[in-house]
Amino acid sequence: MKHTYHIEGMSCNGCRNHVESMLKKQEGVVDAQVDLAEKKAVVEADEHVSLATLQEAFKAEGSHYSIHPEDYIPSQNAEKQAPANGKDGPGVWYCPMHCEGDKTYDQPGDCPVCGMDLVKQATEVSSEVIYTCPMHPEIEQNEAGSCPICGMDLVPQQPTGEEEDPTYKRLLKKFKVAVGFTLPIFLIAMSDMLQPNPLYRIMDQTYWNWLQFILSIPVVFYATWMFFERAWRSLKYRNLNMFTLIGIGAGVAWIYSLVALLFPNIFPEEFKTPEGLVHLYFESATVILTLVLLGQLLEAKAHSKTNAAVKELLQLAPNQAIRINNGKEEIIAVSQIQKGDLLKIKPGDKIPVDGRISEGNTVIDESMITGEPVGVEKQEGDSIKAGTVNGNRTVVMLAEKVGKETLLAQIISMVNEASRSRAPIQNLADRISAWFVPMVVLTALITFITWVIWGPEPAYTYALINAIAVLIIACPCALGLATPMSVMVGVGKGAQSGVLVKNAEALEKMAKATVLLVDKTGTLTEGKPAVEKIISLDKNYSADQIALLVATLNKNSEHPLADATVEFALAKGLALKKAEDFEAVTGKGVRGKIEGMHILVGNTALMSDEGVTISPEANKELEKARSEGKTVPLVAINGKLTGYLLISDRIRKNSKSAINTLQKHGLQVIMLTGDNAATARAVSTTIGITDYRAGLLPEDKLKAVKALQESGEVVAMTGDGINDAPALAQSDIGIAMGTGTDIAIESAELTLLKGDISGLIKARILSEKVMKNIKQNLFFALIYNSIGVPVAAGVLYPFFGVLLSPMIAALAMSFSSVSVITNALRLRSAQINNLT
Incomplete structure (x- = not known):
């Protein structure tokens, strides 16, 4: 009999193979076939095997996969599973290498695919206001009042800033332990370079070797034990990654040294020193592990900067507001604001929610959302958005959208989702990574055999050291980080500049666009007829x-x-x-x-x-x-x-210069409009567009997009109306004006928050710079490994007598990943306002 089940948690062929293997091992199961795309498993058995039995088997194995009935519908949080070794902690966590796409977790821990530390997503800070006494700070309550000790009025407690990343704190603590024990091991080993060795005057070399072993225990079994856990899981679940190489390389060096310390007589003479002792590599193992830990520490620190844009957006939201209730003013938490509330906004205050001005007029600084520094005049009835800053006049606003409905909350949510999305170019890195670790292990074996056969004496020592160096220097981590780091920083940069990116694929497509279709009303014109x-x-x-x-x-x-x-x-x-x-x-x-x-x-x-x-x-x-x-x-x-x-409908002041700039940059610009031909001709002539299509219905715009795509063009389209939605959805890259309708924005992959066509220039430059940055990272990672692995294998030794120490290899490996992140961070300061 056959039964079909739904499988959750799979992300690659390795996952599929592992799930198939688990199912086939169950008693009574004859065969099992798993479909990765459909997330389905067809299980054939002689007798019925209950679902509960299979679920228990999955749970007993400790995997992150789960099996459900065929008609199972995952809940919204189904993909937010916590890894088995995670620790309790609030927030949303994700893999920096996006091994499982946009999958997130509820707890910190290790990625079940690549083993990397999960990174915490920037999430909205609590909007609850805590009141405290200026004389007695231990007094805290969630509403205004007087201090029960001194009677003074309580004041709102100022936020103390974001809590330091717990992953970074944990790694820093372990790194300090690792350094504390690794440094004396390194000094003991390096003392052999001094002849006569002054340490041997204190005690015999044998005792120093035993001391190295004792000192290495906290490094291996506490500070860096997580690397070996990750290596074991990578082998168990056949998700080979950088920790597979680190675990094998450092593990071989440490175990070899331990065996040599305990049973030196089993080794041939070429392995021994003139004193009859075997060469030990406790210092290599611990230094390698400590340097890898340093790399993880630096990465954790750098990761906190990649989502700096989201953190800055989060800081735009105030945590309290002044509500006018029956003519009286009261300070309340932003979370307490309800639709229909009247809020008093003083000069310099941040707007707490979305709404309209009901009394007064002012100038609003919207630069935090649109990227434009010029203040915008606002009168009674005009809309204002959360996170923007009031000018020098007091106004009263009517709250219309609160909580997650505000534009700022939606921007933050979209930026977070886009930051975790995968660009198509990442598929190249994935294909390379799938073969990377097995090829490195094979290369290490070939290196070992080559040095044993043709290497100088002590041949086995050279073979072991160079094979370990090959394992350690290879870094699939740098290759995996190349794309997601650039995407994360680029998406944040766009949000700060008024360009909202729905997903990473949009950035790649925008950089490849050859034709730009623009609507007239509200895009080229002001949209205020x-x-x-x-x-x-x-x-x-x-x-x-x-x-x-x-x-x-x-x-x-x-x-x-x-x-x-x-x-x-x-x-x-x-x-x-x-x-x-x-x-x-x-x-x-x-x-x-x-x-x-x-x-x-x-x-x-x-x-x-x-x-x-x-x-x-x-x-x-x-x-x-x-x-x-x-x-x-x-x-x-x-x-x-x-x-x-x-x-x-007046033509926007910068429409002509923006179109001219985009045309010079290689984009063919075509205007599509439902207006008549005479009006379209007049507007296009004024702006400088040579190709226009007039009198178009929504289906005509859709046909125009399809025709261009069939001719081989990569089509980008901008629009702001309901009639643009079908064409926006069909185009390779849809760009909505933020001043347009919700349906147009929903259909688009890029949104220009200011609703200004000059934002197209920002979008084009941003996409080009992100793609260039990704290619730089991929090139660096590939070239690094292409050069580093042969050098570690000893190809330079016959010509220059140069060998690469495993410790230097570990240092280089750690900094390769950090350099990729550092290169991605350069996008934060990129200029995207003008094409150059």
């Missing part, structure tokens, strides 16, 4: 009457042009009526009934569909207005063309 004039073509209806009917119908629409007509009518003091049977015709306009009249407002396509005739004289007037860049919606009442509106 205004009605200039209303022309009546029917003497029975005045311009104001037409304005009233159009605004009444358009108040049900979300289109920017509709908003402009409503604002125009309200400014004239017109009282809007009630519309019935309202319908928005995508890409064409709107229709409905007002007091029994059938009203149409839209483009010529809508009029044609409804059988409305446009006279040659009227058509001539319309074409003239369109040639001047005006948008001209038509108005028909009861099937007759009654008038039209002249609406202008």
Whole structure:
């Protein structure tokens, strides 16, 4: 009989093989086939094997995999499993090498695939306000009041800063122990370089050898024992990694030395010193392990800098606010703010949540979110975002979005998710890494045999030392870190500059884009159209009457042009009526009934569909207005063309220079718009775009994207409206304007938070610099190993007499990973405002 199960926790073929092996070992199981992509296992057995039995088997083996019924649906936190050797601790943890993609864990520990220390993700700090007494700091409570000891008013406790990374603290403690015991071992071993050795005057060499062994025990079995645990797990689960090499190399050196210390007579004479003792390598083993530990320590310190951008974003949110309740002011924690609360924002205060100004006007510094240093004027009714800073005037705001609904919270969440995503280029590193460790082990064996056969005396000693050096210097860690470190820093840099990246793949695609499709309204133009004039073509209806009917119908629409007509009518003091049977015709306009009249407002396509005739004289007037860049919606009442509106939307000041810069940088820019050809021609001519497509419906924009892709182009597209969403989703890289609709932003892979087309320049430069940085890291890692492994094997010895000490190899290996992270950190200071 056969049963199908759902398997969680697999990330590679090694995982698949291991799960298959576990299942096949169970009593009664005849065969098992595991599908990695589908996360399914088909188990064939002579008799039924219960699911509980299989689950117990998985649990008994201590693996991080789990087996469930076939129809099992993982919960939102199903992928956040804690590794078996993790320690209790709050927060979200992930592997810096992204071995299992965006998988996260609830506890610190080691990655079950590569063995690296899991890194803590920057998470939102508690918004609870703690009040304390300035005279008696031991007094703490979560609400304002007076000190029970001295009676003084309690004051909000200032945050003390982020807690130091527990991984770094743990490694630092172990490193101090390792250094404390390794240094005397090293000095004892190196004393042989002094002849006569002054230490032998104190006691015999045999006793010094025993002292080295005793001193090495805390280093091996406490400070660096985790490396051997990781090496064993890598062999057990067939996830060979850098700790496999370290465990074998350092372990062989230490065990060899221990055996030589206990049973020196079993070794041939060429292994012995003139005094009859065997050469020991306690100092090599402990120095190697200590240097590897140093590398891990430096990496842990560097990792804390890679997500510095997220930490800076977290610091933008204040932890308290002033709420106005029944005319009285009260200080509350930000977590206590509810939708509809009125909040007082003083000069210099950070905005606590998203909302609108209900009283007053001010200038808001939005640079922390958009990357632009110029303050933005805000009036009553204007929206303001959490994390931005108020200017020099006090205002009252109405809270509309709180907690995880705020833009700042969403940005932080997206940046964290994007930082853990995998770029396609990482697949190259994965393919190399899959063969890397086995090839290094094979190389070490070949090195050992070669030196035994052809090496000088003592041949076995040379063979052992060089084989260990080969194992130690090889560093798949540097190769694995090359991509994720650059992605993490790059995504953070983008967030600080107003470019929100949804995933790492978006950065790679943006760098490869050959064609840029841009929408007109809200992208090239300001997206704030205004009605200039209303022309009546029917003497029975005045311009104001037409304005009233159009605004009444358009108040049900979300289109920017509709908003402009409503604002125009309200400014004239017109009282809007009630519309019935309202319908928005995508890409064409709107229709409905007002007091029994059938009203149409839209483009010529809508009029044609409804059988409305446009006279040659009227058509001539319309074409003239369109040639001047005006948008001209038509108005028909009861099937007759009654008038039209002249609406202008100013071109953004920097649109022309931005488009010109992008064109010089090799991007073919094409404007797509639902507006008519005359208006599109006027705008494109002003901006300097030679290719444009006008009168497009959403499906037409989608077809345009597909056509370009079929011709071999890599298509990037920007847009801000609902009608852009299909094309944004189809394009190779969709770029949404942050001032646009939620659906456009959701469909895009990059979002320009300021809604400014100049942000495209930042996005292009950022993607290019990140990809260049990744390639530098990959090149460095590959060249390092290509040169380091042969040198460690002794290829230079026949020509220059140069051999690489395993201790130097360990130092080089540790710093190779640190250098990759350091190179990635250079992106933090990269200039992405101008193309160079």
